[in-house]
Amino acid sequence: MTTETQFARFDSLPLDSGETLRDLQVAYETYGRLNESRTNAILVLHAFTGDAHAAGIDHDGKPGWWDNMIGPGKAFDTERHFIICTNVLGGCRGTTGPSSDEPGAGRPYGLRFPGITISDMVRLQKLLVDHLGIPRLLAVSGGSMGGMQALEWAVAYPESVEACIPIASTARHSAQQIAFNETGRQAIMMDPDFAGGDYYGGKLPARGLSVARMVGHITYMSDESMREKFGRRLRNREEFSYAFEVDFEVESYLRYRGSQFVGRFDANSYLYITKAMDYFDLSADAPSLAASLERATSRFLVISFTSDWLYPSYQSQEIVNALRSRNHDVTYCELSSNYGHDAFLVDVGEQTEIVKGFLGRCQREFRGGVACK
Amino acid sequence: MTTETQFARFDSLPLDSGETLRDLQVAYETYGRLNESRTNAILVLHAFTGDAHAAGIDHDGKPGWWDNMIGPGKAFDTERHFIICTNVLGGCRGTTGPSSDEPGAGRPYGLRFPGITISDMVRLQKLLVDHLGIPRLLAVSGGSMGGMQALEWAVAYPESVEACIPIASTARHSAQQIAFNETGRQAIMMDPDFAGGDYYGGKLPARGLSVARMVGHITYMSDESMREKFGRRLRNREEFSYAFEVDFEVESYLRYRGSQFVGRFDANSYLYITKAMDYFDLSADAPSLAASLERATSRFLVISFTSDWLYPSYQSQEIVNALRSRNHDVTYCELSSNYGHDAFLVDVGEQTEIVKGFLGRCQREFRGGVACK
Numbered sequence: 001m002t003t004e005t006q007f008a009r010f011d012s013l014p015l016d017s018g019e020t021l022r023d024l025q026v027a028y029e030t031y032g033r034l035n036e037s038r039t040n041a042i043l044v045l046h047a048f049t050g051d052a053h054a055a056g057i058d059h060d061g062k063p064g065w066w067d068n069m070i071g072p073g074k075a076f077d078t079e080r081h082f083i084i085c086t087n088v089l090g091g092c093r094g095t096t097g098p099s100s101d102e103p104g105a106g107r108p109y110g111l112r113f114p115g116i117t118i119s120d121m122v123r124l125q126k127l128l129v130d131h132l133g134i135p136r137l138l139a140v141s142g143g144s145m146g147g148m149q150a151l152e153w154a155v156a157y158p159e160s161v162e163a164c165i166p167i168a169s170t171a172r173h174s175a176q177q178i179a180f181n182e183t184g185r186q187a188i189m190m191d192p193d194f195a196g197g198d199y200y201g202g203k204l205p206a207r208g209l210s211v212a213r214m215v216g217h218i219t220y221m222s223d224e225s226m227r228e229k230f231g232r233r234l235r236n237r238e239e240f241s242y243a244f245e246v247d248f249e250v251e252s253y254l255r256y257r258g259s260q261f262v263g264r265f266d267a268n269s270y271l272y273i274t275k276a277m278d279y280f281d282l283s284a285d286a287p288s289l290a291a292s293l294e295r296a297t298s299r300f301l302v303i304s305f306t307s308d309w310l311y312p313s314y315q316s317q318e319i320v321n322a323l324r325s326r327n328h329d330v331t332y333c334e335l336s337s338n339y340g341h342d343a344f345l346v347d348v349g350e351q352t353e354i355v356k357g358f359l360g361r362c363q364r365e366f367r368g369g370v371a372c373k
Numbered sequence: 374m375t376t377e378t379q380f381a382r383f384d385s386l387p388l389d390s391g392e393t394l395r396d397l398q399v400a401y402e403t404y405g406r407l408n409e410s411r412t413n414a415i416l417v418l419h420a421f422t423g424d425a426h427a428a429g430i431d432h433d434g435k436p437g438w439w440d441n442m443i444g445p446g447k448a449f450d451t452e453r454h455f456i457i458c459t460n461v462l463g464g465c466r467g468t469t470g471p472s473s474d475e476p477g478a479g480r481p482y483g484l485r486f487p488g489i490t491i492s493d494m495v496r497l498q499k500l501l502v503d504h505l506g507i508p509r510l511l512a513v514s515g516g517s518m519g520g521m522q523a524l525e526w527a528v529a530y531p532e533s534v535e536a537c538i539p540i541a542s543t544a545r546h547s548a549q550q551i552a553f554n555e556t557g558r559q560a561i562m563m564d565p566d567f568a569g570g571d572y573y574g575g576k577l578p579a580r581g582l583s584v585a586r587m588v589g590h591i592t593y594m595s596d597e598s599m600r601e602k603f604g605r606r607l608r609n610r611e612e613f614s615y616a617f618e619v620d621f622e623v624e625s626y627l628r629y630r631g632s633q634f635v636g637r638f639d640a641n642s643y644l645y646i647t648k649a650m651d652y653f654d655l656s657a658d659a660p661s662l663a664a665s666l667e668r669a670t671s672r673f674l675v676i677s678f679t680s681d682w683l684y685p686s687y688q689s690q691e692i693v694n695a696l697r698s699r700n701h702d703v704t705y706c707e708l709s710s711n712y713g714h715d716a717f718l719v720d721v722g723e724q725t726e727i728v729k730g731f732l733g734r735c736q737r738e739f740r741g742g743v744a745c746k
Contacts, residue, residue: 017615115615175599175623176591182624183587185617186631190580192565207563214556215588218549223685226548232654240652242390242488244558244644248651250548251555258559271617278621279613281605309682312596 003029003056003064005094010127013089019114023103026128027052027094028086031070032078034134039366041134042076042359043125044085045142045149047345048216048273049265051093054085068348075348075355080363081138086128088149089121090273092266099200099266109268111197116272118145118280122152129160138362141165141355143344144311145273148280151319154296155282163362164298165355168308168344170315171289171322172281177310180219181274184212188267197268209267210258217257222307222340226250289322296323300330301358303351305343331358376402376429376437378467383500386462392487396476399501400425400467401459404443405451407507412739414507415449415732416498417458418515418522420718421589421646422638424466427458441721448721448728453736454511459501461522462494463646465639472573472639482641484570489645491518491653495525502533511736513671514538514728516717517684518646521653524692527669528655536735537671538728541681541717543688544662544695545654550683553592554647557585561640570641582640583631590630595680595713599623662695669696673703674731676724678716704731 005027013021029052034041044054046065055070055078057063064085070076076083087095090113098113105112129137140153140161147169154164170177188194191208199205221229230250234240237247246252286292300323304316313334323330335350337343344351378400386394402425407414417427419438428443428451430436437458443449449456460468463486471486478485502510513526513534520542527537543550561567564581572578594602603623607613610620619625659665673696677689686707696703708723710716717724 017613019615111617115613172605174596175603175605175621176594176596178605178621179587179591179599179623179627182621182627183584183591186587186628187560187584189617190584191563211556211560211563211584214552214559218552218556221549223547223549223682226552230548232545232548232551240390240488242392242648244484244562244648247648248548248551248555250552254552254555255559275615275617275620309596 003031003053003058005029005052005058007094008128008131010124013120013124013127015114015120016117017115021096021114024096024124025094025100026086026096026124028084028128029053029055031055031083032081034082038134039136039138039368040080040363041082041084041132041137042139042141043129043137043153044070044076044083045140045146046085046088047142047144047146048277049261050146051091052085052087052095055083065345069352069355075352076141076359077356081359084129084132086125088273089124090116090269090276092269097266098197098268098272108200110200111268113268113272116276118148118152118276119156121276122149122156125149125153126157126160136160136162136368138366139163139165139359141167143167144169144341145277148277151282154298154300155292158295158297161298162366163301163359164296165301165303165358166316166319167303167351168305168311168341170311171319172283173278174315178278180215180310181278183215185271185274187211187215188270194267199267204262205267206259206262209262209265209270212270213261214254214258217254219310220341222309222338224307224338225340225342228338289318290325293322293328294326296328299362300328301355302330302332303344303354304334305337305339305341305347306334307338308341308343310341376404376426376431378402378425378431380467381501381504383497386493386497386500388487388493389490390488394469394487397469397497398467398473399459399469399497401457401501402426402428404428404456405454407455411507412509412511412741413453413736414455414457414510415512415514416502416510416526417443417449417456418513418519419458419461420515420517420519421650422634423519424464425458425460425468428456438718442725442728448725449514449732450729454732457502457505459498461646462497463489463642463649465642470639471570471641471645481573483573484641486641486645489649491521491525491649492529494649495522495529498522498526499530499533509533509535509741511739512536512538512732514540516540517542517714518650521650524655527671527673528666531668531670534671535739536674536732537669538674538676538731539689539692540676540724541678541684541714543684544692545656546651547688551651553588553683554651556588558644558647560584560588561643567640572640577635578640579632579635582635582638582643585643586634587627587631590627592683593714595682595711597680597711598713598715601711662691663698666695666701667699669701672735673701674728675703675705676717676727677707678710678712678714678720679707680711681714681716683714
């Protein structure tokens, strides 16, 4: 199926920072059909650098980032469900972000864009879901930062979420996760072409953004998957260069992925979205994570992967334990995979069966607009 | 004790690349006294950014990098042993490296310095050990890159090594280890102030070097130790900045360590030494790691740490298994620590006892110049 990105506009969005954004646009795609009772809608939430194009093939022939999970007969079955995916607030793929024109200013926001949070992203998604006339989502689901948004949905809008499926995610960013993000931000901001964020129309901070992406890629893979994919294989050579050319396959791969990223992602969006992740702590305003999840009335399916060292299983288990301590309906699966954090995107065999089974139950037992636990 | 760095000069050093370096200098320090039979010498080998100042206090009041391991009554006991530590080839702390003046050229080598390997570093150390009149070292020991050098010593000069103690190290760099190093190199080389390596006397590539060091620091700590040290604590503030100021303690720490590093380390040395590590593969010229270790006649003590994810225990176990398969004398200890890769530098309680016991046996059973297994 060829997919079409659609756009919705909203007048204003109050932010956690106290500021208000005016005149916003949200990019979204939908797959499948909304049923008459409006009880089959699933909101799929993308990870850090994803976008609204989650499934199908776009006009450039590019498949969606979760095309292996969304479609006829897949985990999110377009024969049965109506799937929505939006680009996040602060992004650079159609939804308002730092590269958007600031209303009335005649130039992009740049660093004048206000700081944002995961909860701000979700607040904007709620406007869209209301706009689409959906009183209660069958499910919210995403991996990594998508999982954070799913958790935030369950807590912020319990009456609107039947089921919550956070995958390879966390209830709060750890010091190590903040540290990796901060390294990427520093790489970008130290690039002289960054120009205080006002690089639009000029030279992009390509070097800094590329280095940031290289660090990211290492954290998305596992030691094992890098060994399997690259090992110590040399790249187009028999002997070491004894210089700083590309010697190893893995060097070539990282350089390529870094430079390729520059063409599709905005450096300011990198800064804003990583900060939103770092700020994320579901338990910040409550005595405990369990207390903060008290409001949630969804059923939960929590998934993690054995070789994911960026969002390790213990972070998912914290969520599960907190939910169980308050008698929430929660299923937890730690799946075996060598693919590291990328597993939720690429190693979806078991994940598909588990999500399917869980969604089947949630659909059978859908509780309408009633908030009950 | 106040220590003094000494220097030795050598005419030439043939390198693995086929090139020859002329007119070299080696910086070294010694602690304790060489006994009359010359059987109590231990060569201590530093990690990536270390130097010859391993113990005691230098003229600036700075303690050596392994001062908790070297001294009277410590693991490397200066009452009993004669300890030598040299700055590595390619370094920037007194031994010839890319920041040294190229003979006859009237300017530093920069990127005209030839590519080097761990084995080149060890070859230069052997010149110094010969120069000091020591036929056989009681032990060679170091952590991380120091462990690689120790292993190389045991294989290249079996007749000169009674005991080999590689700690938190590996017999070959993995794809993930290469990937982290390559990210640091790219950060440096992309800094416009890098100027093709000819930045001496001008503006240093401080931004790139600082980002490289930030990545390094994350890999030296563990998820646990970062949580214990920083958690999600804010730095001198009660609320989020909603901007790109320092919000979290961990951000402040990384920025500080990055900028501090620029003052003490040369960017070109960063490039050359990381490449030497990436090239390191003890098994490269043999059918197996066991076969490549065949030549070694030392006793081995191999140590790794549970939370070290940069040089994980399985890499030490590969060495141990290879040695055991050929009936070498090998002791292996995996020590419990939360400190990650840094453990060999900072969490030395158990390490001290184990090294002490092992060295006692090696000293009692010292086999003179005889190479036997």
